[in-house]
Amino acid sequence: MTKIKIKLLSKKITYAIFAGVLLLAYYPNIASADPITNRSVTIGSSLASASTTYNFTFTAAQATTIQSVSFAACTTASGACTPAPGFSASSSTLAAATNLGSGGTWTVDTGTAGELRMLNASNTGSPSAGITANFASVTNPSATNSTFFMRIATFSGSDWTGAIDTGVVASSTAGQITVAAAVDETLTFTLASASVNLGTLTKVSTGTGTSSMTVGTNAESGYTVAYSGDTLTSGVHEITAMGAATTSTMNSKQFGINLMANTTPSVGTDVTGTGSGAPETDYDTADTFKFNTSGDVVASAGGSTNDNVFTTSYIANIDSSTAPGAYTTVITYVATANF
Amino acid sequence: MKTNIQKQSKFALVRAIILAITVSALPVLNISPASAAPITGRSVVLSNSVGDASGVSYALTTAALPTSGTIVKSVEIAFCDSLVGACSTPAGFSASSSTLASQPGGLGDASGWTVSAATAGSLRILNASNATTPSGAVTITWNSVHNPTATNTTFYGVITTYSGSDWTGALDTGSVALSTATQIQVALTVNEALTFCTGTSITGQNCGTASGSQVSLGDGSTTATATGTSIIAASTNGNTGYSVTVNGATLTSGANTITALSSGGASVMNSKQFGLNLADANTTPIVGAAKSGSGTAAAETNYGTNDTFRFATGETIASATGPSNANTFTVGYIANIDGITKPGVYTSNLTYIATANF
Numbered sequence: 001m002t003k004i005k006i007k008l009l010s011k012k013i014t015y016a017i018f019a020g021v022l023l024l025a026y027y028p029n030i031a032s033a034d035p036i037t038n039r040s041v042t043i044g045s046s047l048a049s050a051s052t053t054y055n056f057t058f059t060a061a062q063a064t065t066i067q068s069v070s071f072a073a074c075t076t077a078s079g080a081c082t083p084a085p086g087f088s089a090s091s092s093t094l095a096a097a098t099n100l101g102s103g104g105t106w107t108v109d110t111g112t113a114g115e116l117r118m119l120n121a122s123n124t125g126s127p128s129a130g131i132t133a134n135f136a137s138v139t140n141p142s143a144t145n146s147t148f149f150m151r152i153a154t155f156s157g158s159d160w161t162g163a164i165d166t167g168v169v170a171s172s173t174a175g176q177i178t179v180a181a182a183v184d185e186t187l188t189f190t191l192a193s194a195s196v197n198l199g200t201l202t203k204v205s206t207g208t209g210t211s212s213m214t215v216g217t218n219a220e221s222g223y224t225v226a227y228s229g230d231t232l233t234s235g236v237h238e239i240t241a242m243g244a245a246t247t248s249t250m251n252s253k254q255f256g257i258n259l260m261a262n263t264t265p266s267v268g269t270d271v272t273g274t275g276s277g278a279p280e281t282d283y284d285t286a287d288t289f290k291f292n293t294s295g296d297v298v299a300s301a302g303g304s305t306n307d308n309v310f311t312t313s314y315i316a317n318i319d320s321s322t323a324p325g326a327y328t329t330v331i332t333y334v335a336t337a338n339f
Numbered sequence: 340m341k342t343n344i345q346k347q348s349k350f351a352l353v354r355a356i357i358l359a360i361t362v363s364a365l366p367v368l369n370i371s372p373a374s375a376a377p378i379t380g381r382s383v384v385l386s387n388s389v390g391d392a393s394g395v396s397y398a399l400t401t402a403a404l405p406t407s408g409t410i411v412k413s414v415e416i417a418f419c420d421s422l423v424g425a426c427s428t429p430a431g432f433s434a435s436s437s438t439l440a441s442q443p444g445g446l447g448d449a450s451g452w453t454v455s456a457a458t459a460g461s462l463r464i465l466n467a468s469n470a471t472t473p474s475g476a477v478t479i480t481w482n483s484v485h486n487p488t489a490t491n492t493t494f495y496g497v498i499t500t501y502s503g504s505d506w507t508g509a510l511d512t513g514s515v516a517l518s519t520a521t522q523i524q525v526a527l528t529v530n531e532a533l534t535f536c537t538g539t540s541i542t543g544q545n546c547g548t549a550s551g552s553q554v555s556l557g558d559g560s561t562t563a564t565a566t567g568t569s570i571i572a573a574s575t576n577g578n579t580g581y582s583v584t585v586n587g588a589t590l591t592s593g594a595n596t597i598t599a600l601s602s603g604g605a606s607v608m609n610s611k612q613f614g615l616n617l618a619d620a621n622t623t624p625i626v627g628a629a630k631s632g633s634g635t636a637a638a639e640t641n642y643g644t645n646d647t648f649r650f651a652t653g654e655t656i657a658s659a660t661g662p663s664n665a666n667t668f669t670v671g672y673i674a675n676i677d678g679i680t681k682p683g684v685y686t687s688n689l690t691y692i693a694t695a696n697f
Contacts, residue, residue, distance in 0.1 A: 040577075040696040045586065046535070047690050077530030145536035145549050169697050170533035170575065175549065177537055177569045177689045181556035181590055181597070181674045185682040216678040275678065304679035306609075339682065 033153075034061030036167025038130070041071075041150050046174040048144040049086055053095070054116060056133040060154055061165045063126035066100055067158040069133060072115035072151040073141065077168045081151060083114035086142025089135070094118055096134040101125040108135070115151075121158035140173055147172045187223065188216040188307055189335035198316050201327075203251040207316040208267035213333060215299065216275050216307035221338035223277070225310070228295035228332050231255045232316055234325030239316055245282040245290040254317040255329075256289030259298055259310045263287060268313030275308035277301035289315050298333075375499070376405035378513030380476070383416065383496050388520040390490035391431055396440060397462060398480040403445060404473040404500060406511050411446050411473050412504035413465040415458075416496040418487075422514055426497065428460030431488030435459045440480035446500075447471035454481065462496075467504035486519055493518045533575045534665065535583075535693035541570040544632045544665030559597075559676035559685070561609040566626035566674075569689075571657070572667045574634055577695035580659035581636070583668075586652050586690045589613045590674060592683030597674055603641055603649035612675040613687070614648025617657055617668045621645050627671030634666035635659050648673050656691075 036058045044053035056071060073089075074081035090113045097106035097118060104122025111117070116135050141148050150169045156162035191213045198207035217223045231241035232255045242256030248265055259279035261270045264287045271278060282290045283298045290296070299310050316327075380402030387395045399416060418434075419426035439454040446452070447469045455463040462481045487494050496515045502508035539551030549572070556565035575581045589599035590613045600614035606623055617638035619629035623646045630638070636659035641649050648671075657668055674685070 038579075038696070040694055042694040043692060045690050046692045050690075077532075078528060145538070145546055147533055147535070149531065167697070168531045170531045170577070170695055172533050172535035172693055174535055174537040174691050174693070175552045177539075177552055177554060177670075177691070178686055179554045179556060179567065179569075179590065179672050179674075179689060180684060180686045181559050181565050182684050183559040183592070183676055183680050183682050186561075186678065188678065218676075218678060218680050218682055220681065304681060306678035 033163050033166045036061060036152055036154070036165045039152060039167045039169050041169045041171050043140070043171060045140065046172065047176050048140055048146070048173045049142045050140045051091070051137055052140060054135045054138045054150075056150070056152065058131050058152060058167060059129045060127040060131060064156055064164045065124055066127055066154045066156065066164060067121055067123050068117065068119040068155040068160045069100075070115050070117050070153050070155070070160050071133070072153075074149050074151055077149040077151075077170065081114075084141040084148035086139065087148065088113045088139035089116045091137045091139070092116055093136045094134070095136045096132060099128045099131040101127055117160065119158045119160075144173055144175050183218065185337070185339050186216070186218045187335060187337040188214060189225075190214045191333060196314055198314060201316055201318045201322070203317075203319055206248050206250055206265040208265050209314045210268055210311050211314075212309055212311045214273075214307050214309050215277055215301075215335055216305055217301070217337040218304045219337035219339040220304060222301035222303045222305060223335055223337045224297050224300040225333055225335045226295055226297045228334070230293055230329050231291060232327035232329050234323065234327040237323040237325055237327070239318060239322065239327055241291040241293050242289050243292060245285065245288045247287055248289060248315050248317060250317050251319050252317050253319055253322055254289070254315065256291045257298070257312050257314050258283045258285065258289050259312055260284060260286040262313055265315060267315065269311040271308050271310050273306065273308035275301060275305035276303065277305050277308040277310070279310065289313070375509045375512045378402070378404060378498055378500075378511045381498060381513045381515055383515045383517055385486070385517060387486065388518065389522045390486060390492070390519040391488045392486045394482070395484045395486050396480055396482050397484050399478065399498065401445075401477040401498070401513065403475050404477060404511050406500070407473055409472065409502050409510055410469055411500045411502065411510060412467055412469050413463065413501040413506045414443070414446065414479060414499070415461050415463045415501070415506050416498050417461040419495045419497060422495050422497070426460075429487035429489070429492070429494040431485065432494065433459045433485040434462045434481070436483045436485065437462055437481045438483050439464055440482045443477065443479040445475045445477035446473050446479075463506065465504045465506075473500075490519050490521050529576065531576065531695070531697050533573075533577065533581065533693060533695040535573045537569065537571050537691050539569050541572050541667055544572050544574070544667050546572055554672060556672060556674050559674060559680060561676060561678055564606050564608055564624040564673050564675050566624050567672045568627060569670045569672070570667060571670060571691055572632075572665055573636065573657070573693050574663055574665035575659070575695040576662045577697045578662070579696040580661050580663055581693055581695040582655045582658040584653055584692045584694075585615070585650070585656050586692060587688050588652065589650060590685035590687045592681065592685040595681040595683060595685070597676060597680065597685055599650040600648050601651045603647050605646055606648060606673045606675060608675050609677050610675055611677055611680055612648070612673065614650045615670050615672045616642045616644065616648050617670055618643055618645040618647070621671055624673060626673060628669040630666050630668050632664060632666040634663035635661065636663050636666040638668065
């Protein structure tokens, strides 16, 4: 009876040892896996669920030839790996792999959605410091502002067996920040003065005066500035408007304007400012003046423009027959932006 | 007859041997003289209860000795497995390297006391010159004692004071119980960690409270700078810290853009500008806030200068060079437009990426 018990006990011990040996054979290097150092992962986008790049850098602890590497995305750094929800390596590609040894070519394996894998059955030699493994088209975990862990493991076999070194890096998704600013339609149009005094006219001098206006817009097609109004009038008397662009001639009835720096007479200033606005034809020649009682466009910009300051020069001449009186006119300028 | 005599002789011999053994065993049994008075208020405090530990301090404290009229010249604590029967020194216990931590108190003279390490099983001190009767509480501390080997095992100390400096002439006695104990090892695994979040609101450094993703700069103007803020929080135990990059395009509306301050610069109204920084006290314009948290991370130079704004995709805006507790950074955004900035809603989707380096 005792003999039988001893035999049974012997068998049990033998089986236990055998099972232990099998276990060690299946995980031959678990006990000897060394920590990977200087490890990091830089992801191309931290946006949840984004398809992006995963660039790993690390240094292997052991000189053993590496023939495969895995990078498992887990919700925890240790213990059984629960795949990070949403993470997918199924479409991953391998963009670069360096310092892993020599020989053969490293290729990606997309067979496991939860981990990035690469292999090179022909790799020889020892890894050097600063291994890089760059993957593209990796899908981020789906949770925003959430930490996940990439568990790195190197293997001596090209089939992810024979673990050599291991290491963990933590990474995180983050919310995307959208910065928004509204730019409204704008038209800047200001007139600096409301009245212009041309003084007392004589037939041997030209009455002059100026007004200025500032114009700018962000309208796609720019703007136009037009004027309207009558010529200088005093009761039933008037000073003839310069219907066609012409020079100032004393001892004649003339009323006209332009937007230039003139010398005859000396009046006005050329357009200033960083804008692209400019005087229109007939109003853009020094010493040439015009006034159309039907209205006319005097300045414009073909596109959006910063502000320009236009100086409108007014001239008036009279002859001997000009009836005395106070001659006035009201001129209205209208700026129109074209968005 | 001869046989009877022989039997009696043998019997006597046996009785003599038994008597001799009994008498000689008396010291070993620690049987105190009938006159020895009990010591009260006694305790021995061990500095380490781990079995087989060496370098342990044994601190004896008692109330004032009951025999106060006789000068004490030596003291002993004999350590035994049991208080019953002969004293057997606990296996592993040793006083052979014991030292006297300081001059004892309550034994008479305040100096002149020395240790005797000659008996491995007993802690001993003596002072042949002591000329003062004991008074007050007794304190004696021995250092460099080796604990018994067994763990979680009670052992006993028998304290005796003597009038002789050679541990003879017992005066007072008392015993204490002591015990070794298993050392408890508390273990904790700290895994790699990177906590990172973004939003328009984060309470303290708590990423669990992160919310919001839209930063409205309002309406652009040539005479005012549009501003807004978002928040970033990060921490890591990475050996060489972490870095945070900003990624995205400048403010864009269809084909129109507001020029990024790619080289950095001050905010200038009536010009096209988009930039950000993590500075703590911008005044032109007033935007942003100082970083908070106990971490060691800091804004990068290009993004940490007050009133200087910058935006270039992929650039690092903040980093820590070693493990860092959490910091919260406020990102201040500015946008300026000039007169020809096309109307529209300009947006920029910015992604912040934290990379920890373990």
